[in-house]
Amino acid sequence: xxxxxxxxxxxxxxxxxxxxxxxxxxxxxxxxxxxxxxxxxxxxxxxxxxxxxxxxxxxxxxxxxxxxxxxxxxxxxxxxxxxxxxxxxxxxxxxxxxxxxxxxxxxxxxxxxxxxxxxxxxxxxxxxxxxxxxxxxxxxxxxxxxxxxxxxxxxxxxxxxxxxxxxxxxxxxxxxxxxxxxxxxxxxxxxxxxxxxxxxxxxxxxxxxxxxxxxxxxxxxxxxxxxxxxxxxxxxxxxxxxxxxxxxxxxxxxxxxxxxxxxxxxxxxxxxxxxxxxxxxxxxxxxxxxxxxxxxxxxxxxxxxxxxxxxxxxxxxxxxxxxxxxxxxxxxx
Amino acid sequence: xxxxxxxxxxxxxxxxxxxxxxxxxxxxxxxxxxxxxxxxxxxxxxxxxxxxxxxxxxxxxxxxxxxxxxxxxxxxxxxxxxxxxxxxxxxxxxxxxxxxxxxxxxxxxxxxxxxxxxxxxxxxxxxxxxxxxxxxxxxxxxxxxxxxxxxxxxxxxxxxxxxxxxxxxxxxxxxxxxxxxxxxxxxxxxxxxxxxxxxxxxxxxxxxxxxxxxxxxxxxxxxxxxxxxxxxxxxxxxxxxxxxxxxxxxxxxxxxxxxxxxxxxxxxxxxxxxxxxxxxxxxxxxxxxxxxxxxxxxxxxxxxxxxxxxxxxxxxxxxxxxxx
Numbered sequence: 174x175x176x177x178x179x180x181x182x183x184x185x186x187x188x189x190x191x192x193x194x195x196x197x198x199x200x201x202x203x204x205x206x207x208x209x210x211x212x213x214x215x216x217x218x219x220x221x222x223x224x225x226x227x228x229x230x231x232x233x234x235x236x237x238x239x240x241x242x243x244x245x246x247x248x249x250x251x252x253x254x255x256x257x258x259x260x261x262x263x264x265x266x267x268x269x270x271x272x273x274x275x276x277x278x279x280x281x282x283x284x285x286x287x288x289x290x291x292x293x294x295x296x297x298x299x300x301x302x303x304x305x306x307x308x309x310x311x312x313x314x315x316x317x318x319x320x321x322x323x324x325x326x327x328x329x330x331x332x333x334x335x336x337x338x339x340x341x342x343x344x345x346x347x348x349x350x351x352x353x354x355x356x357x358x359x360x361x362x363x364x365x366x367x368x369x370x371x372x373x374x375x376x377x378x379x380x381x382x383x384x385x386x387x388x389x390x391x392x393x394x395x396x397x398x399x400x401x402x403x404x405x406x407x408x409x410x411x412x413x414x415x416x417x418x419x420x421x422x423x424x425x426x427x428x429x430x431x432x433x434x435x436x437x438x439x440x441x442x443x444x445x446x447x448x449x450x451x452x453x454x455x456x457x458x459x460x461x462x463x464x465x466x467x468x469x470x471x472x473x474x475x476x477x478x479x480x481x482x483x484x485x486x487x488x489x490x491x492x493x494x495x496x497x498x499x500x501x502x503x504x505x506x
Numbered sequence: 507x508x509x510x511x512x513x514x515x516x517x518x519x520x521x522x523x524x525x526x527x528x529x530x531x532x533x534x535x536x537x538x539x540x541x542x543x544x545x546x547x548x549x550x551x552x553x554x555x556x557x558x559x560x561x562x563x564x565x566x567x568x569x570x571x572x573x574x575x576x577x578x579x580x581x582x583x584x585x586x587x588x589x590x591x592x593x594x595x596x597x598x599x600x601x602x603x604x605x606x607x608x609x610x611x612x613x614x615x616x617x618x619x620x621x622x623x624x625x626x627x628x629x630x631x632x633x634x635x636x637x638x639x640x641x642x643x644x645x646x647x648x649x650x651x652x653x654x655x656x657x658x659x660x661x662x663x664x665x666x667x668x669x670x671x672x673x674x675x676x677x678x679x680x681x682x683x684x685x686x687x688x689x690x691x692x693x694x695x696x697x698x699x700x701x702x703x704x705x706x707x708x709x710x711x712x713x714x715x716x717x718x719x720x721x722x723x724x725x726x727x728x729x730x731x732x733x734x735x736x737x738x739x740x741x742x743x744x745x746x747x748x749x750x751x752x753x754x755x756x757x758x759x760x761x762x763x764x765x766x767x768x769x770x771x772x773x774x775x776x777x778x779x780x781x782x783x784x785x786x787x788x789x790x791x792x793x794x795x796x797x798x799x800x801x802x803x804x805x806x807x808x809x810x811x812x813x814x815x816x817x818x819x820x821x822x823x824x825x826x827x828x829x830x
Contacts, residue, residue, distance in 0.1 A: 251641020
């Protein structure tokens with residue numbers, strides 16, 4: 174971490190470094206916290222997120238597993254049931270498909286059946302951001318938001334990633350923590366305080382505005398903020414809200430903003446059908462119909478699989494222009 | 507440190523322990539016969555998978571365990587629950603959809619989990635307990651405990667991918683884990699010959715763990731094999747695969763008439779009744795007393811359940827999460 178600058182209260186970190194710091198601090202704080210996953214040990218994962226942890230905490234607490242995703246999550250469920258606070262890494266979100274039973278049928282229902290906590294954090298990485306193609310780049314966050322008993326978090330920057338991962342590890346429920354590949358190398362000022370923990374279920378207004386509410390998640394938050402700058406020059410005041418937690422969703426904050434502005438654009442890297450964007454649009458229609466001045470618009474990736482070449486993958490993902498165009502559209506309504 | 511054992515089998519002497527095990531088998535048999543009757547009375551608002559005929563496996567395998575040891579069970583798990591220390595009355599209440607049930611009557615028999623006594627779950631998904639058992643054993647190892655996990659599954663579960671994955675990890679990490687296949691001959695509605703290649707107890711060999719085949723209707727044989735496997739696991743020597751050959755007297759679920767099998771096959775296996783075999787080793791008068799005591803417990807459990815409030819929508823509080 175030589176390229177970081179340090180101040181009294183914050184330190185500039187890349188997102189992957191913020192995640193690494195959260196893991197390190199929580200494992201130092203609580204010996205029940207363990208990390209389990211493929212390549213999490215010596216290699217530190219494909220992007221270095223878990224670098225250094227094996228040396229610091231040893232092979233029983235930082236456990237490299239075979240390529241066995243279903244059992245990998247089962248290690249977290251069983252470990253969580255007997256007193257650990259496991260952090261399980263599913264390298265790419267796409268591989269969670271192999272572990273669906275353990276996530277959906279087992280982890281998410283343990284408390285409902287037993288009344289006992291299941292302090293399990295499942296970390297995974299999603300989205301485009303490299304030449305990874307159609308089986309290593311998908312956005313499935315909405316699928317998991319449909320599961321009672323799971324919390325789903327998707328941070329948009331290094332600061333939130335650190336604060337929310339620490340919250341997830343300290344939480345007594347199973348939490349799916351989704352790291353967006355596109356933001357892993359981006360920087361933010363991150364509080365140095367080891368007890369910097371952000372609340373789960375609380376959205377953050379990233380920019381205040383009066384004309385349009387843009388609800389953006391993950392990689393699309395910075396793009397929405399960039400669009401808002403452009404639109405400000407055109408005289409359009411955009412409010413950008415980052416839910417951060419997708420389940421439970423901070424419905425009150427979203428509805429209050431949509432009522433205030435009367436216009437809604439959602440922005441996600443996922444495809445539109447049955448997405449978080451769809452959910453927020455439904456909330457707007459259910460709760461704010463009389464205040465809406467125009468029909469909400471979803472900004473999303475086109476309904477096609479992710480191509481492998483980086484330029485094509487980047488073409489597919491919505492950029493600031495797509496968000497700006499959607500805002501101009503709802504302004505005309 | 508004194509070992510805290512599952513209360514139902516705690517006993518100062520060998521003879522008394524054998525009596526306790528017999529009583530538990532009788533209790534398990536009567537529990538299932540009673541809920542089966544209640545099913546036909548229309549009082550069981552959910553599916554019911556009976557393991558009558560398999561009592562020696564559950565009781566024999568769980569007897570060597572402490573409260574702090576973990577058990578992962580299956581969709582056919584009443585015997586495992588009772589042997590690990592679940593109370594017959596609360597379990598009966600759960601199956602009858604009543605408020606005092608272990609899951610407030612919401613879960614039914616496939617979704618019982620009582621972590622306080624180490625019962626980490628029956629399961630509605632075939633084979634799903636195997637990865638969780640692997641995780642529980644890892645948790646014990648990572649915490650430096652000398653506790654073990656016992657994982658029950660049927661022969662049908664050996665067809666799942668996670669079975670092989672779990673064996674690999676358990677052997678690789680020398681986890682304190684005992685795999686127990688209750689081979690009851692039928693995978694749902696189909697004989698095991700359609701589902702299972704080779705011999706199950708030998709499947710551990712290629713991963714480097716011992717495989718043992720036992721007569722699952724002989725509680726002493728089960729007890730000895732599991733006792734050895736548990737000792738091995740506690741000593742840090744890793745997992746063992748045990749195949750207990752037994753038989754499911756009834757259909758896959760209550761209401762399944764099991765027309766897919768020959769009647770003389772059932773009769774042949776009923777003649778190997780684990781309860782009769784176990785009872786023959788006891789003094790008849792003592793056995794009578796144990797039968798009466800088990801019967802009284804079951805009747806009290808039934809009365810308790812039937813007199814308890816039926817779980818209604820008010821009970822479906824949104825407590826899927828510890829914190830919101």
